[in-house]
Amino acid sequence: MAGRRGPGPVGRGVTAFLVAASLSVVCVGEVPRPPACAPARGELTVEDLPAGSSVLDCFAVGRVVTHEGAGVAVPEPGTTVSVDALTADGSAHGFSLTVAADGTVSYAYEEAHAAAAARARADAPAPCADGAYSTAGRKEYGTYEWFIGDGPLPGRLSRAEGRRAFEDAIATITTSRNDCGYDDTVAAKARFLSTTGNEAGIDRAARCARRDGLSVWDAGDIGGEAVATTCSWSRPVPDGPEELLEADVRFNTHDFPFTNRPSGGCTHAYDIRSVATHEAGHVFGLGHSGAGHENLTMYANSFACSTDARTLGKGDVLGLRSLY
Numbered sequence: 001m002a003g004r005r006g007p008g009p010v011g012r013g014v015t016a017f018l019v020a021a022s023l024s025v026v027c028v029g030e031v032p033r034p035p036a037c038a039p040a041r042g043e044l045t046v047e048d049l050p051a052g053s054s055v056l057d058c059f060a061v062g063r064v065v066t067h068e069g070a071g072v073a074v075p076e077p078g079t080t081v082s083v084d085a086l087t088a089d090g091s092a093h094g095f096s097l098t099v100a101a102d103g104t105v106s107y108a109y110e111e112a113h114a115a116a117a118a119r120a121r122a123d124a125p126a127p128c129a130d131g132a133y134s135t136a137g138r139k140e141y142g143t144y145e146w147f148i149g150d151g152p153l154p155g156r157l158s159r160a161e162g163r164r165a166f167e168d169a170i171a172t173i174t175t176s177r178n179d180c181g182y183d184d185t186v187a188a189k190a191r192f193l194s195t196t197g198n199e200a201g202i203d204r205a206a207r208c209a210r211r212d213g214l215s216v217w218d219a220g221d222i223g224g225e226a227v228a229t230t231c232s233w234s235r236p237v238p239d240g241p242e243e244l245l246e247a248d249v250r251f252n253t254h255d256f257p258f259t260n261r262p263s264g265g266c267t268h269a270y271d272i273r274s275v276a277t278h279e280a281g282h283v284f285g286l287g288h289s290g291a292g293h294e295n296l297t298m299y300a301n302s303f304a305c306s307t308d309a310r311t312l313g314k315g316d317v318l319g320l321r322s323l324y
């Protein structure tokens, strides 16, 4: 069965990619000219701002760079930004853009998982029998302090209900909640701070905007494909995963219905806590588990009316253990 992977290959793939990218910069260093600068106007593609080019030479900080439908605003030097979309059809798209302290750009791409690869969940390994995971190369070293936006919440939850649902979901990650018998090794903590007038830094095309310093969970219109999206910003740490600086989560209440209690009458609403747990996984550094791993919380598709992703599977826990 194609797509079956053991623990960790995607994480290693990302590491390998980053090493390759930095090596390639060193290699082309014999030609002392950086890649050509981006066009002066409009959105950029990753080809316009290739790995090895300088955001400073190109005046690219704050401009949007897109890749296969995903996009991020170029962050300040010394920062990585990552976008992770949870789609309705299992077509994962996400990537990371790193701007080194000297302004040099590099990228890490999520493996493309075609929607066609999504199989029946019955064909995928059971959650406690599936050790697949990937990580994003970043983690929360201390306490993730987060806010709730002051606009409407998914499922028309009250502010108090929304806080409770999101707190539960985040706690599932910080306590490794699972039915597979694994102990919790996650040292990171989380703390809800307050409601805020600030918004999640995620635009109407599910692209990461410039960060505002507050980690905000809210709801809105992020385009027709993504059920929810997480944008994360981090900075390098010597000899370790990058340190999370901020992570924002937005639910797409414009295009998808949500419920806090899927019942027998549920036909197509998404379980708020399941989606929130998946997004919280991204916040704390997990990537997608990939095609063939449909029963893990970090699979890139959310299944309507299912509450299964509220609890972690083996691969989700092993991913956390690789970081914490």
Ligand SMILES: [Zn+2]
Pocket: 084, 085, 086, 278, 282, 288, 299, 300
């Ligand atoms: Zn995701």
